[in-house]
Amino acid sequence: MEHFPLLTFITFAPLAGMLLVALMPKEKLNWIRWSALLGTLPSLVGAVILFLDFDRTTKAIQLAEGPYKWIEAFNIHYYFGVDGLSVTMVILTALISTICIIASWKITKQVKAYFVLFLLLETGMMGTFLALDFFLFFIFWEVMLLPMYFLIGIWGGARREYAAIKFFLYTMAGSVLMLLVMIAFYLYAGTFNMIELQNQAIHLGPLSGEHFRLLCWLGLFIGFAIKVPVFPFHTWLPDAHVEAPTAISVILAGVLLKMGTYGILRFNYQIFPDITVDMAYWMALLGVINIIYGALCAMAQKDFKKLIAYSSVSHMGFVILGIASFTSEGINGGVLQMFNHGTITAQLFLLVGVIYDRAHHREINGFGGMASIMPKYAVWTTIAFFAAVGLPGLSGFISEALIFLGSFKTYQGLTAIAVTSVVFTAAYMLWTLQRVYLGKENEKYKAFPDISRREALCLLPLAAIVLILGVYPKPALDMMRVSLDGINEVLLKHGDRVATMLQSIP
Amino acid sequence: MMQVLNNQESLWYFLPELALVATFVLIFILDLLPSIKNQKRALPIVAAIGVVFFLGLSVYVQQFPQALLFHGMIVGDSFTDFFRLFAGVSTLFALYFSVKSKELAKVKAEYWALILGIALGLPILAASNNLLMIYLSLELVSILSYVVVGSIYGSRASSEAALKYVLYGATASGIMIYGLSLLFGVSGTLDAIQIKAFLLSHPMERLPLFIGLLMTMAGFGYKVSMVPFHMWAPDVYQGAPTPVTSYLSVGPKAAGFAILLRFVYTALTTHNGADFEPIKSVDISGLMSVFAVATMTLGNVVAMWQKDTKRMLAYSSIAHAGYMLMAVAALNQQAIEGILFYLSAYLVMNFGAFGVAQAVMQESGTQDLESFKGLAKRGSKGSLAALAMTVFLISLTGLPPTIGFVGKFVLFSAVLEAKLYVLAVIGVLNSVVSLYYYARIIKYMYFDDPLSEDKFSFGSRSYPVLITFLALATLALGLFWEPLSVVVKNSAHLLS
Incomplete structure (x- = not known):
């Protein structure tokens, strides 16, 4: 390892915090709250270091970790990295998450479960912005869904159950289309590496055909557009935002929506620049x-x-x-x-x-x-x-x-x-x-x-x-x-x- | 050319099955001893030991070179080996859940023997190369299944389920054997390999061949619960004892897929290297695509309206059969691997889901889906059960990081590889539909208030351990599935 794995640290520190919260006794509400805050602070510190250390003069991937082999038979790697596109999002996520923990201080219903899910959600969000392997990205992207479903569905307002399942269904509908495009990359470009995929020369077979590329572009775009949300895929948003508890609305609006536009810039723009122009x-x-x-x-x-x-x-x-x-x-x-x-x-x-x-x-x-x-x-x-x-x-x-x-x-x-x-x-x-x-x-x-x-x-x-x-x-x-x-x-x-x-x- | 062995030489390959037969007989002998008869646990333990022997011998026979056994009646190849292990493992689960089942508290020796009988039929079905053998092994599994479905003493529902199963089964196998006779009439042989040779050398009238195939599909389709031959499944799943339901949805279904794959790939496709080509006269891919779309769509859509836990799981299992049928339509090497992988995933997550469902239904005394309400709020065992069930359900939906997601990933890879894009899109949209009814159980468990104030209990100490193990396996294999994919890759070589 050449350097301290800062990005892995930022991503998985909340997960460690989640385990800490899980170990706390159920009645000790303040212990739980403070350990949740403790779980999210390392990411914030990491984000500050990232802000200070980030090289503003290059468009290359920085602080890369990997690609390390993960599932060799499928050419799947553990690959984290940050560039000018993701760095502001990571900082935003760390900041908003910490603020939301503080904003959730007065939650009284099932406090422990709330913070456990919240920290799991934070790991999902960080991983989504930092992963540079499509498969890894997809896992983080989907890992966010279930905690969000619970956070809206248990701690939300009057119509929380409807809002939660609507959010879940809409997002999953988008992500299954992404899954198909991901498989197409695997079959016809042979890699999940999001940086390698920018190289048009490895787009072989159907992936080099105009119509197929347009289909793939649309698959990705719809998946991300649902998250943004772009009209006419926006109808989940008013329900989810209104029913969610305050801190979760903040996360939804502050971070989750950005994943849609981040994804468009990371995938549609860089992997299919030609179709994007069209x-x-x-x-x-x-x-x-x-x-x-x-x-x-x-x-x-x-x-x-x-x-x-x-x-x-x-x-x-x-x-x-x-x-x-x-x-x-x-x-x-x-x-x-x-x-x-x-x-x-x-x-x-x-x-x-x-x-x-x-x-x-x-x-x-x-x-x-x-x-x-x-x-x-x-x-x-x-x-x-x-x-x-x-x-x-x-x-x-x-x-x-x-x-x-x-x-x-x-x-x-x-x-x-x-x-x-x-x-x-x-x-x-x-x-x-x-x-x-x-x-x-x-x-x-x-x-x-x-x-x-x-x-x-x-x-x-x-x-x-x-x-x-x-x-x-x-x-x-x-x-x-x-x-x-x-x-x-x-x-x-x-x-x-x-x-x-x-x-x-x- | 493949080695064809005579009966005596073949027996070595047949050692695992012989072990099962021996245990089968042993159970009846032991049942005559009064000291054993009064020990409730003795016979299932003997049966489990028999299955463990079966598994050990299955590993042992893997070293033998692949060959056609018993003058070409069945095939000994890595594909068969895989389904031996599959049958053994799923039978062990079935035995465990049967022991823990209150519905089956009164069963006698024959129940355990019959389960072993089904276990014997599964690998033989998966290995059959001869039309007659296919029929016989299919009937071996089916007839024994009819009996175990009806094994709740004094239960009308169970008897009704058994009777329905018999009626549907008899019809399906009647249609199938007529189809087989047509195939025989057209080709003049019962051997799948020779059928292919004949079809290649005699491009003929498509109609009799097509009708024969379609009728044969009735038999296979009935085993894998393919629409429109699925109608038995909801009633039988609902009425049968829960351990039997879970066993039927995994073991016989997997064997059904095994023989479907083997038949389609041996008799109806030519293959050079890794590519398979369907024989010109039959559009087997198109036929299977239609079945796949019908099966998964019906399964998922109807599952949304179910209020009975087992009925819902029945429709969900129909839907999963539909996903796998997509890969049958894909006709490539990846499809075989994909189906084997998906079946393995399905084994883990489905036994898990049925395991929790069985505990919940036993505890509440009803099969109503609403008995899941508030499960998470009913003590530590309740929250464990709810958490594990959530893992199984998101795996069944196909969300990461679970093995069900990886299963979907490999299946859809095969479908896209075959350029069946529309099929793939219908498939993924179906999995969105499935989220709706799986998430409803999650909603019941976590969002709703419990119907009873009592703390939840599994009723046994080992039960939660097994459920936890299955949940962890679902997650662990979802993140590190390389070992399983290697096993599957090595097993996906059909002899032809």
Whole structure:
């Protein structure tokens, strides 16, 4: 071994934490909580080391572990590595996971099982972003499903069982298509190594045929699109997000949705760049539908949490539009938006959680004047809301501006439509702000305590990141830029296809 | 050309089966001794020892070169060896679960002997090369199965299941033997290898051949519960004693697949190197694809509506037969390996699932699926049972990191290799459907409140140990399946 296996450490530390939690006596709730926190901290420390050590000048895979032989007969390897595409996601995952453990402190139902499942989920998430062997990736991808099913189904709201099985079925439907594509790679390229698969020369047999490649591309895309979720595969999301407990909604929106776009960039873009170019316009179109449709749906919601859920659909649409534009700005903006959406939406869900814990309902019209009852809470909310609206000076603005800059170069018409969403977003966000926080104080809620220190502690790092990246996005952009430009250049190599594609735009 | 051995020489290859026959007789003799007769556990232990001998001898005979035995009636090859081991292991599980079964508390010596009789029939069926031998060994397994299905004394359901089984079985085997006679009439031989030779040299009228084949498929299809010959399965699975149900869903089903593979690959396909080609006059791949789609879709869709645990598992087992039939349609070397692998996976996860189901049903006294409700909340044994059941169910669904996932992976590899893309897509979508009803049991166990306040108990100390072992095996083989894949690869060589 050449170096300390940092990535394996980041991935499996939560699993060790899970065993620790499992060994705790059932009644000692605080022991369980602290050991869960202890289980997730090593990953956070690892992520900080990763942030400091990460080489920002190369697009190559770094800190690679492996490929070590695992199942020799099938050419399956244990292979971890990180590049500019995954590094921000790993850091985001570590951060959000730690925050979610703290946010789950007040869970009282089956505490031990909750944290065991949570830590298992964290291992699954880390592994998904770090695995570079398709088979290994697939295992981590699927390992996340069962804990998520339980976390929604046991600790969720009133319609939790329906939401849990819906989430499970949708995601599995997508992943079985991925499984078929994975088998196609195994049969016709002879490897599961995601880096080797980028070499088009090893795509043999049917895999070199145009139609078969398109089918494989679609299989992967649908699998990931369900996760993003891209319209029309999004219907699981409002249910799952609304019914899940606060911390799990945060994980869903903050991390799980990013796996979809991560997968598209890692698989569709790098393994089938030619087909990606052909399909880019349709991706951009879906992205714009997501943006507008999500925003309009959000505007119509009466449930605070559902509103945030639909705003996620809208914001993830920006990512799709950005990465479909073949411009450096677009793709960098897209991945930055993944990170920013993770931090901003996590705050929004945490904020909804704060008020739900007190009022036990989420009717937007059922509040009023909360700003004078809970002034500190109102300040936190304002930061997050304006970040979500895309106010200059906060991080959401930077990524959305980059995306619009990039996509306007390629799709003027679509971008023009997408830009209108800024108005819609402002409308539903500010309208909500007005209904919940301003206006006449609701007598029922006069006695509500303001935001607690624990709750503020969860929000603090996220708000700090939003503020810092809003004025100084360089640390984030530097990490991803070289890798993402590399991906973009591979796409642009199919210049003739790009030209054909652009000409065919109506 | 393959060595053809005469009866006397063949007996050496037949040592494992002879051990079973000896145990079979021994059980009846021991049953006459009053001191043994009063020992409830004595006979199953003797039977298990017999099976262990059978397994040991099966390993021993693997060193012999492959040959046609008894003048070409059965084949001694690595494929046969595999199914000997398979039959032995599944019989051991069946014996264990029978001992622990309350339904079977009153059974007498003949039950244990009959189980051994079925165990004897399985490898012979898998090894048959002659149409007559195929029929005889199929009947050996079937007729004994009818009896053990009805072995709950005084139970109407059990007797009804046995009777239904007999009626369906008799019909299916009647159709089959008529089909076999047509094949014989067309080709003039009963030997599968010579049938192929004849078909190759005489491209003939397709119709009689096709009808003969279709009718033969009735017999095979009945054993593997292939739609439309599956109708016995739900009723029989529901009425039979649970250990018998689990045994039927693994042992005889596997032997059915073995003979289906052997017949299709020996008589109906030519092979050069690793590639198989179906004989021109019969589109066996298309035929099997249709059966596969019908079988898995019906199994999965109907399983969603079931409220009886065993009935649901019956439809789930029909669905799994459908997945394996896809690979039969694929007609390549990987398909044989895939089916052998899937059967091994199915053995582990299905005995596990049935094991937990048996404990739950015995404890609650009902077969209702709702008896799983709140299992996880009923003490430490309850949460162990629920956890193990969850592992078996996600394995049956085909999610990693379990052996069921790897099984699906190898099966679908074979199907894609054969370029049957539509079939593969239908197959994976079916496994999504299956998630719905498997997850419902998980929901019952974890999300719902228990119907009874009592702590759950397996009723025996070794039972949870075995269940834990099976659950761990399901997970461990899902992550490190190389040894199993090597065994399967070495076994997937059909003599032809």
